[in-house]
Amino acid sequence: MQLLSTLRRSPAGNIIIVFVVAQIACVVFGLLFPQTFPYLQARSIGALLVAVSPLTIMAAGVGVLMISGEFDLSVGSTFALAPYVMALLVNNWGIPAPAAIAAALAVGAGIGAINGVITLNARIPSFIATLGAMMFWRGILLALSQGASQSFRPGGWIQALFTGAIGPLQAQFGWALVVVAGVYVLVHYHRLGNHIFAVGGNLQSAVAIGVKPYRVKLFCFVLVGLLAAFAGVVDAVESSSISPKQGQTMELLAIAACVVGGISLTGGVGSIIGVLFGTGLLFTIQTVLFLLRAPGEYLDAFVGLLIVVAVVFNRVTRKE
Amino acid sequence: MAVERSEQPEAAPVPLIELRQVTKDYGPIRALCKVDFQIREGEVLALLGDNGAGKSTLIKILSGIVPITTGEIRYRGEPVQLRSRQDSTNLGIETIYQDIALVDDMDVMRNIFLGREETGRFGLMRIGSMRRKAMEVLEHTVGISGIKSPEQMVRGLSGGQKQAVALARAVYFKNKILLFDEPTSALSVRETNKTLEYILELKHEGVSSVLVTHNIYHAYKTADRFVVLSHGRVLLEADKADTDIEGLTRVVVNT
Ligand SMILES: Nc1ncnc2c1ncn2[C@@H]1O[C@H](COP(=O)(O)OP(=O)(O)OP(=O)(O)O)[C@@H](O)[C@H]1O
Numbered sequence: 156m157q158l159l160s161t162l163r164r165s166p167a168g169n170i171i172i173v174f175v176v177a178q179i180a181c182v183v184f185g186l187l188f189p190q191t192f193p194y195l196q197a198r199s200i201g202a203l204l205v206a207v208s209p210l211t212i213m214a215a216g217v218g219v220l221m222i223s224g225e226f227d228l229s230v231g232s233t234f235a236l237a238p239y240v241m242a243l244l245v246n247n248w249g250i251p252a253p254a255a256i257a258a259a260l261a262v263g264a265g266i267g268a269i270n271g272v273i274t275l276n277a278r279i280p281s282f283i284a285t286l287g288a289m290m291f292w293r294g295i296l297l298a299l300s301q302g303a304s305q306s307f308r309p310g311g312w313i314q315a316l317f318t319g320a321i322g323p324l325q326a327q328f329g330w331a332l333v334v335v336a337g338v339y340v341l342v343h344y345h346r347l348g349n350h351i352f353a354v355g356g357n358l359q360s361a362v363a364i365g366v367k368p369y370r371v372k373l374f375c376f377v378l379v380g381l382l383a384a385f386a387g388v389v390d391a392v393e394s395s396s397i398s399p400k401q402g403q404t405m406e407l408l409a410i411a412a413c414v415v416g417g418i419s420l421t422g423g424v425g426s427i428i429g430v431l432f433g434t435g436l437l438f439t440i441q442t443v444l445f446l447l448r449a450p451g452e453y454l455d456a457f458v459g460l461l462i463v464v465a466v467v468f469n470r471v472t473r474k475e
Numbered sequence: 476m477a478v479e480r481s482e483q484p485e486a487a488p489v490p491l492i493e494l495r496q497v498t499k500d501y502g503p504i505r506a507l508c509k510v511d512f513q514i515r516e517g518e519v520l521a522l523l524g525d526n527g528a529g530k531s532t533l534i535k536i537l538s539g540i541v542p543i544t545t546g547e548i549r550y551r552g553e554p555v556q557l558r559s560r561q562d563s564t565n566l567g568i569e570t571i572y573q574d575i576a577l578v579d580d581m582d583v584m585r586n587i588f589l590g591r592e593e594t595g596r597f598g599l600m601r602i603g604s605m606r607r608k609a610m611e612v613l614e615h616t617v618g619i620s621g622i623k624s625p626e627q628m629v630r631g632l633s634g635g636q637k638q639a640v641a642l643a644r645a646v647y648f649k650n651k652i653l654l655f656d657e658p659t660s661a662l663s664v665r666e667t668n669k670t671l672e673y674i675l676e677l678k679h680e681g682v683s684s685v686l687v688t689h690n691i692y693h694a695y696k697t698a699d700r701f702v703v704l705s706h707g708r709v710l711l712e713a714d715k716a717d718t719d720i721e722g723l724t725r726v727v728v729n730t
Pocket residue numbers: 501504505506524525526527528529530531532533
């Protein structure tokens with residue numbers, strides 16, 4: 156009971172409780188109906204953790220940016236463009252894979268920096284600036300690729316680094332955990348994190364106290380781009396190919412994961428642990444629908460519902 | 476010493492901060508017009524005047540967040556620029572705002588240390604040390620708090636408690652000049668008295684305060700000197716010895 160009330164008060168508490176309850180329900184049904192609802196099969200859990208990793212990595216960045224009071228709708232395009240450039244560099248120019256991966260990350264950071272500079276210097280809503288960026292970069296990628304996918308099979312240690320496993324821990328999910336842990340420490344224990352909450356929570360006060368919002372927000376934009384690119388790289392090594400269409404609507408899923416995880420749409424509130432569990436909950440729902448053989452389209456309907464419920468729920472609990 | 480001083484009774488000491496002929500325009504609106512203004516060492520100065528007189532503008536200029544249009548600012552006689560919050564912080568100026576500048580969704584400790592976090596390796600915050608110091612300064616220096624934990628969110632605090640956090644921030648960082656922009660407007664009688672007492676206590680430690688208030692009684696009780704602004708101009712500047720509460724009221728009411 157003590158644990159429960161402590162949990163309820165922590166910013167990620169609600170989502171953790173919901174997540175755990177959902178897991179328990181799934182496990183119980185998995186035990187009761189192992190034939191029709193094989194939730195507990197080791198393969199499906201492992202596969203789930205691999206599948207959840209790119210979105211988790213992306214959502215961690217999106218969450219930081221949302222805490223600072225801004226949005227990035229272009230992460231889905233970055234998720235395709237950055238690894239596509241990486242694959243092109245390797246396939247057409249013979250660039251070594253590690254250098255190509257570095258280039259992909261630079262592309263992501265660059266897109267983030269451009270988003271930040273446009274948003275902050277022109278003083279326009281990031282929602283609009285990054286909506287433009289989303290369509291711009293996707294358009295460039297579709298035009299240059301002519302819709303053709305690129306294969307990416309780096310082999311050797313790179314392959315092992317992104318698709319190997321240490322015991323039961325798959326590399327993809329390991330990366331996701333590393334990213335979440337790093338972002339968690341940054342946001343909640345680094346002075347920069349303090350400033351991120353301040354600019355998102357009360358920009359005027361933050362400025363009056365001497366925080367530099369331009370620097371803080373620009374950093375967040377770059378981080379989001381970087382992590383979207385990294386998510387794309389992790390996904391590319393896993394699937395061995397990059398489609399110029401991949402990652403469409405993924406920006407909305409990432410925002411959904413953050414909102415479900417308790418991050419405020421207006422900035423200044425949230426926790427990175429919440430984002431981790433928010434992503435987990437989205438994928439749990441996806442898995443359940445899959446196991447129940449529901450058509451894939453239902454996922455969107457459920458995620459849509461979940462976002463609205465989560466925002467209403469956060470609003471109500473924060474009012475008390 | 477005493478004899479020498481009495482030979483030159485008019486030679487006032489160099490003020491800590493001095494504004495000379497400062498004008499501030501917000502576009503077409505002239506908020507301050509050729510204002511001469513001083514803050515002396517170890518004094519409490521009350522800044523009075525009607526709504527829109529320019530009091531907050533003057534405070535914002537001193538805290539470096541609003542630039543002056545024309546005029547000069549001096550610190551201990553030396554011309555200085557106050558272009559940013561950092562500039563004023565460097566001179567030991569701390570502001571406690573009318574609309575208190577705290578971030579509601581951050582906890583008390585993080586608010587006190589915001590922008591001046593104690594950090595260790597890699598810029599990671601020393602949470603333990605900051606928590607201890609926050610608690611100490613809240614408990615011992617600012618007696619109005621009743622704040623239970625430095626990890627309490629500011630959103631749930633009363634006006635007086637928020638004031639205590641803002642005061643704790645000013646006190647902890649040992650500032651020379653405190654600027655209070657209507658610090659008591661959101662406070663209960665008890666909290667107000669505590670805040671005013673606190674301003675006097677700090678005076679004895681050599682801290683100068685500027686108190687913006689609409690309450691002439693509070694001003695008279697606390698301040699050593701009074702400046703009344705009206706439509707951006709200085710209407711009256713008087714020592715406590717040269718005025719009384721009736722005279723002061725008359726000037727303020729007739730502006
Ligand atoms: N940011 C701004 N932009 C334009 N005009 C402003 C701005 N801030 C203040 N003013 C104007 O400058 C004048 C002085 O305002 P100021 O806030 O300094 O008054 P005040 O004495 O603090 O009043 P109050 O007692 O109501 O707080 C007013 O006419 C106000 O409308």
